[in-house]
Amino acid sequence: MLMKQYVTLPYAPWTCKAAAVLALLAAAVGARAQTYNTGTTNLVDGDLYTGEGFQNTATGSFANTGSTVTYAGSSAATFVNDGTYAATLNGSTAAVDQFVGPNGAPGPQEIAGSVAPAFYHLTLANGSGQPFTISNAQGVDVAHLLTLQNGITTTPATMAGAIRLASSATVVGTTLSTTTYIDGYLAKAGTAPFTYVLGTVNTSGGNTTPVGTAIYSPITLSSPGGTTIRYRTGPPPNATVLAPQPGGLQLTNVSRKEYYPIGTVGAASGSTITLPYGNFGATAVGDPYVADPATLTIAAYNGTTWTNLSATTANMANTTTKTVTVTLPTALSPDYTALALASTSAQNPLPVELADFQAAQQGSDGQLRWQTASERNSAFFEVQASTNGRTWQALARLDAAGASTSPRTYRYLDRTLARYGAPLVYYRLRQVDRDTTAHYSPVVSLRPAALTWSLTAYPNPFVTELTAELLSSETGPITALLVDGLGRVVLRRELVGFADRQLLALDEAHRLPRGRYLLYVRQNSHVATVQLVRE
Numbered sequence: 001m002l003m004k005q006y007v008t009l010p011y012a013p014w015t016c017k018a019a020a021v022l023a024l025l026a027a028a029v030g031a032r033a034q035t036y037n038t039g040t041t042n043l044v045d046g047d048l049y050t051g052e053g054f055q056n057t058a059t060g061s062f063a064n065t066g067s068t069v070t071y072a073g074s075s076a077a078t079f080v081n082d083g084t085y086a087a088t089l090n091g092s093t094a095a096v097d098q099f100v101g102p103n104g105a106p107g108p109q110e111i112a113g114s115v116a117p118a119f120y121h122l123t124l125a126n127g128s129g130q131p132f133t134i135s136n137a138q139g140v141d142v143a144h145l146l147t148l149q150n151g152i153t154t155t156p157a158t159m160a161g162a163i164r165l166a167s168s169a170t171v172v173g174t175t176l177s178t179t180t181y182i183d184g185y186l187a188k189a190g191t192a193p194f195t196y197v198l199g200t201v202n203t204s205g206g207n208t209t210p211v212g213t214a215i216y217s218p219i220t221l222s223s224p225g226g227t228t229i230r231y232r233t234g235p236p237p238n239a240t241v242l243a244p245q246p247g248g249l250q251l252t253n254v255s256r257k258e259y260y261p262i263g264t265v266g267a268a269s270g271s272t273i274t275l276p277y278g279n280f281g282a283t284a285v286g287d288p289y290v291a292d293p294a295t296l297t298i299a300a301y302n303g304t305t306w307t308n309l310s311a312t313t314a315n316m317a318n319t320t321t322k323t324v325t326v327t328l329p330t331a332l333s334p335d336y337t338a339l340a341l342a343s344t345s346a347q348n349p350l351p352v353e354l355a356d357f358q359a360a361q362q363g364s365d366g367q368l369r370w371q372t373a374s375e376r377n378s379a380f381f382e383v384q385a386s387t388n389g390r391t392w393q394a395l396a397r398l399d400a401a402g403a404s405t406s407p408r409t410y411r412y413l414d415r416t417l418a419r420y421g422a423p424l425v426y427y428r429l430r431q432v433d434r435d436t437t438a439h440y441s442p443v444v445s446l447r448p449a450a451l452t453w454s455l456t457a458y459p460n461p462f463v464t465e466l467t468a469e470l471l472s473s474e475t476g477p478i479t480a481l482l483v484d485g486l487g488r489v490v491l492r493r494e495l496v497g498f499a500d501r502q503l504l505a506l507d508e509a510h511r512l513p514r515g516r517y518l519l520y521v522r523q524n525s526h527v528a529t530v531q532l533v534r535e
Contacts, residue, residue: 036060037083043067044090051103055080056113064097064120066090071099075108081136085117087143094144098123099132106130116141116164125149129179137161139185148173148180148197152214155184159228159263162187171197178214187228187264188221195220198231203443204257209280211428211443217258219339220274225266227332229339233258235355236301236340240373243305248313251342254299254306256355256373259340267332273298273309277341278322280439293317295345296324301338313344355407359427359444364471364501366414366446368427375404382430383412387422400431417448418473419500455521455528461535466509470502474524480504481520482512482532490517497523509534 034053037060044065053073056062060083067090071079078099087095097119101107106127111117116138122145124132129151134140139161146165155161163182165171167190173180181199188194199216202209209215217231236259242251257280267273275298297315299306311329318324324341355373359366368383378400384392401408417425425448429441457468468480475498482491491508512534519530 037062043069045093053077053080056083056085056117058082060084062086063088064095066093066095068096068098071097071109072102072104073109074102076110077112078102078109079111079113079117081111081113081115081117083115085115087118087120089120095120096123097121099126101126101130108133110134111136111140114138118143121145121147123147123149124153127151128174134161134163134184139163142166142169144169146171148176148182151179152199153182153184155182155186157184159185159187161185162228164228165189165194167192171195173197176216176218178216181214181216181218183231185228185230185261185263187226188224189226189266191223191225191268193220193222194224196229196231198229198260200231200233202233204233204235204280211441215258215279217276217279219260219276221267221271222273223268223271225268225271226264227266228263229260231258231260236338238301238304239306239340240355241305243307245308248344249308249310251297251299251306251308251344253343255341259301259338261338262336265332265334265336267328269328269331272325272327273339274323274325275339275341276321276323277317292343292345293319293324295343297342297344298324298326299340299342300332300336301340302333302335303337306340306342308342308344309339357429357441357444359446361417361446362413364416364418364448366417366425366427366448368412368414368444369409370429370441371407371409372401372404373407375401375408377434378402379432379434379436381410382432383414384428384430385414385420386426386428387420387424388426392428394430402434416471416501417446419498420448421473423447453523453526453528455519455530457519457530457532460530461533462509463535464510466506466532468504468506468519468521468530470497470504470521470523472497472500472502472523472526474526476524478502478521478523480506482506482509483518483520484512485516 034055035050037056040061042063045067047068049070051072054071062085064087087097099109108131109126110133113136118141120143122142126132132150132153134155137156141164143166155163162185164187176197181197183200186196195218197218199214202211202213202215219229221227235256239254239256277296294317296317297308297310300309309328310326316325355371357370359368380400381398383395385395386392396412398410424445426443426445428443430438432438454471478495478497480493481489484490514534517532519532521528
């Protein structure tokens with residue numbers, strides 16, 4: 001039974017042409033309410049358009065048989081499925097479920113709910129560059145065709161929420177690239193070659209792929225067999241724990257930049273896996289993190305160690321498309337939980353990456369700490385800060401180890417965070433090699449504690465030296481006066497004030513006669529005094 005809120009339509013079970021349903025829904029459009037299906041609805045032939053959110057409730061059973069259903073509801077909960085939703089052929093006529101944006105205009109849309117809907121032909125056409133969210137915890141099933149005519153499609157972070165394509169299903173798109181891909185788990189049944197159109201927003205850094213940039217990183221399986229895959233940037237788990245293997249098959253490096261979590265593994269013996277190796281380039285024209293593509297391979301992780309999937313040292317590296325292909329000597333083990341680009345040669349500098357980068361509050365300062373697992377030809381680290389995550393300023397430069405096979409730890413203290421005058425301070429590292437190649441770290445942030453306005457002076461009593469310290473979170477001129485016991489101004493300073501810890505060296509104070517003095521400091525509406533003794 002289909003219904004609008006406050007408007008009841010014919011009772012289930014019922015079967016009708018789509019045009020008839022459209023006429024019934026039109027009577028309730030003025031209410032601008034949610035469309036519900038609470039009983040059994042069989043939709044056969046024609047077209048159905050819903051301009052509001054659609055919900056198939058726990059008691060609902062909706063069958064789309066050879067009809068085209070267009071969803072033009074709002075961006076949140078456009079389509080909610082908590083019951084049974086199935087779309088099938090009617091003879092040779094395909095059932096199409098298409099999402100065209102709120103009220104038919106470009107904008108975000110969503111498939112939500114607790115039960116996976118079974119689509120036949122699913123089209124996401126909510127606008128070029130527009131995000132589409134699949135938040136249904138059980139994902140969606142597609143029997144024939146997934147068409148992507150939108151921006152980035154995200155799925156839940158768990159494999160249960162994957163987009164699952166049947167053995168005969170394919171994916172097409174207007175432009176599958178850094179603007180149109182799936183950010184989440186994608187599963188594919190069958191034995192026909194299939195390219196997983198995956199990507200994500202980079203969190204790992206790299207010269208040709210800065211942090212925050214979208215990466216399109218498709219992976220191709222010649223016989224997927226139901227394998228579920230997603231793409232992630234950043235270091236994979238236990239990237240330095242490499243399983244012992246014979247001769248030239250021994251791994252020396254696993255990429256610290258990117259990896260592919262996998263599940264429901266079904267790739268057969270003799271099938272191939274193809275990964276790109278050009279996502280993180282040294283320079284626009286340089287070899288992307290690869291000195292010898294011929295020694296690249298693909299590694300798999302079993303929860304403890306990484307293993308070379310290839311049985312040969314001669315894998316297929318295509319330097320034009322920047323991909324490497326490995327033939328599986330045995331079926332992909334169900335124990336494997338991730339895949340990654342790897343190398344059997346120390347010439348490929350894949351692991352010259354950060355093992356850790358952290359920022360912690362230390363009083364009013366920020367303590368930065370990072371660790372490298374190993375280094376080759378590293379020259380220095382440049383610490384950079386930003387108040388908006390887009391515009392960066394260099395704070396310091398620390399020399400790197402150059403060459404190291406053991407972990408190295410680096411630290412930098414950024415004093416007086418409140419001087420930034422921002423609710424968050426972002427940090428990143430620019431690591432430069434001896435050949436001037438540079439790579440960027442992930443971004444970390446700190447929330448500065450409020451800087452109180454306060455004045456201190458030391459030493460007190462003083463003899464030869466006197467220093468005043470002002471902590472201020474404001475800008476504005478500062479006036480400092482030193483007054484003797486008779487009320488006479490014996491020393492005066494005028495200076496430009498800024499939000500920071502400021503030191504005022506009162507060098508002339510050692511010439512003053514012994515006695516008691518009063519230090520008076522004013523900035524904007526703040527006034528503070530400190531009693532001093534000259535011995």
